[in-house]
Amino acid sequence: MSKQLKKINKRKAIAKSTCDLFITKGFVNISISEIAKVAGIGKGTIYEYFTNKEDIIFELMSCLQEDYDPKLKESLQNSQSINEKIKYLFSLYLSDHPTVKTQRQIYKEFLAVTLNNPSAAIIEYQNNMMEKYTNILLEIIQEGIENNELKESAVHFIPSIFATMDGFFISRKPKDIIIEYIDNLSNLLKKEE
């Protein structure tokens, strides 16, 4: 393994080891000392791999996506219906699977950080992430339109859907409200025959 790869892997390992801590105490209430402790390394070593505290949660977000995305891709490929695909795409907001719940909580911490310190880098990161998932949704919906399952206007709702998810999410709406919303929107966008 090259030196650089080794460094990248350690960076990932450190970030992942902080996961529980972020969830339990929340980003703002965690100190570098605590992070170093759970990572099993020295305080100074943190700064060999990260430029600052925020850098860590971004890496963590990336790691979680690295885990999440292939699974998502697979789920999407195995899905038959549009409905099913959408359900998988939004599993971050809905799933009760422990792994996903963890990812969801980290995402909340991430959102809090982006609100507290909206630096250019953060905004870009956030936009890229949003774009990635939006594109996936776009593909699903376009497929639905091509299959005559969805109205053409469905495409206009793509940018809003993730916004709605985030909105439900930050106001802590229960899962069933979210599902209801997806169902209602699906009905509305379904091609009537």
Add this chain to the structure above:
Amino acid sequence: MSKQLKKINKRKAIAKSTCDLFITKGFVNISISEIAKVAGIGKGTIYEYFTNKEDIIFELMSCLQEDYDPKLKESLQNSQSINEKIKYLFSLYLSDHPTVKTQRQIYKEFLAVTLNNPSAAIIEYQNNMMEKYTNILLEIIQEGIENNELKESAVHFIPSIFATMDGFFISRKPKDIIIEYIDNLSNLLKKEE
């Protein structure tokens, strides 16, 4: 003026005086010392009127709503169409009026605080606020249904619309995206003839 009223008014005055500071630097980056300075009072005096820093932004939110709500009510009463009413209701997210822009930025700070410290009190405050505006939207939409302007299913989208607004908001989507969304949704919910 009674003593108690005087105290309430001063509390409001202090909260309002911090408005610019919250917008410029953001809640987390402000110290009590700075707040006391812009309020023109001693550090200790802050604690005569507020139990802690968060208390201040809640009071500020309340003050802004106290100013905002009567204007909103008036605007709604003077509006003829449903579209217009909805536009007014969402003006917090859209208006370029300096006062509203200020309110919008404070709302963002407020959201950040709710994400950082989701205490029971905060969640309740947030829920009450959400409920208030949701009820207004409900009235507007029910009126539209009664007037045969909207589909009955429109009522199902009420809980999601504020979520969508918040979602657009926290991901810093530009105004026109938001307007586009409202228009698209309006079209979809419009009763077809």
Add this chain to the structure above:
Amino acid sequence: MSKQLKKINKRKAIAKSTCDLFITKGFVNISISEIAKVAGIGKGTIYEYFTNKEDIIFELMSCLQEDYDPKLKESLQNSQSINEKIKYLFSLYLSDHPTVKTQRQIYKEFLAVTLNNPSAAIIEYQNNMMEKYTNILLEIIQEGIENNELKESAVHFIPSIFATMDGFFISRKPKDIIIEYIDNLSNLLKKEE
């Protein structure tokens, strides 16, 4: 009632009203605000009657003695044996009577203050108090010697007995240890026949 007497009485009343507070929280953990609150007066008014916080606990000590001393005197007069008299004299350290327990706890707070801030005035106050009770003990013991109940050397132990009581007291020794000590010393000082 003369103006001055009125003032003195109010001073006493304020001091007494703080009694529970001192016991519950301890002198160092109490603020003037709290004192004013339980006294049912304004914060500023405290300074009309006391020069500072310590002044209050001294007044309180005095008040408690004013209540305690006549009762003690009466008990001593009604006692037949020396043993009984000594028991009454040390009731501050021993009694389970609620009133006395209160006095005991206040005495502990008082001791803490004298250790923290051994000003000349405090030391004098403490010495006077000690002298008063020492003299009572002296009388009791001299009576015992005259009655041929006690050895003459008993008189030498007078200064030490209160010290021993205080020592047991500050190291929180249980009541039975203290009683045992008194019994042992009594035996030792008893005139052998």
Add this chain to the structure above:
Amino acid sequence: MSKQLKKINKRKAIAKSTCDLFITKGFVNISISEIAKVAGIGKGTIYEYFTNKEDIIFELMSCLQEDYDPKLKESLQNSQSINEKIKYLFSLYLSDHPTVKTQRQIYKEFLAVTLNNPSAAIIEYQNNMMEKYTNILLEIIQEGIENNELKESAVHFIPSIFATMDGFFISRKPKDIIIEYIDNLSNLLKKEE
């Protein structure tokens, strides 16, 4: 020197460096800033070695005992008579040696802290300390009994003697009073022939 040992030693060094400060101003009147200053370290560094202010005076007490105990042991071993041994045992309360005077004053501060904040940990610490010296006294007295120098009842006075010392101490009784007491008690406990 191992890292841990280094840390322990620095902890001791810091505690010892504060000694004069505690004596001059008293525990309650000292700030962490002052402590850091006399220790020649940064304010934050204090918290690398101590959990709080009280922790420092406990460490200081321990350090002084570490110095005191071997000397005491030696003195006791070199002593011939019981009287002499007792005198050494109580030297903390009596000696005019500068080192011991310092230890005495720190002990007073320690007592003040125990009265102000009678936490479980403090009480335990205090009890252990008391037990240690009580056991030494017990050995001395038992030896005296075995040698037929002391009455058997002498053993009953062991628990009280340190209490008496502390009592004399906190009411600032002069040395000769304390010596007189020891002499009187010795006489009383001496086996009569």
Add this chain to the structure above:
DNA sequence: TATGAATGAGAATTCATTCAT
């Protein structure tokens, strides 16, 4: 490369006391 000891600026909060009403 890894470390953790050292730090001092800065945080929130408290509080005895004053003084205008």
Add this chain to the structure above:
DNA sequence: CATGAATGAATTCTCATTCAT
């Protein structure tokens, strides 16, 4: 007389970051 609003100095403690080893 009584008050309580106002205060700012002072307090304890935190923490991201640096740097010598």
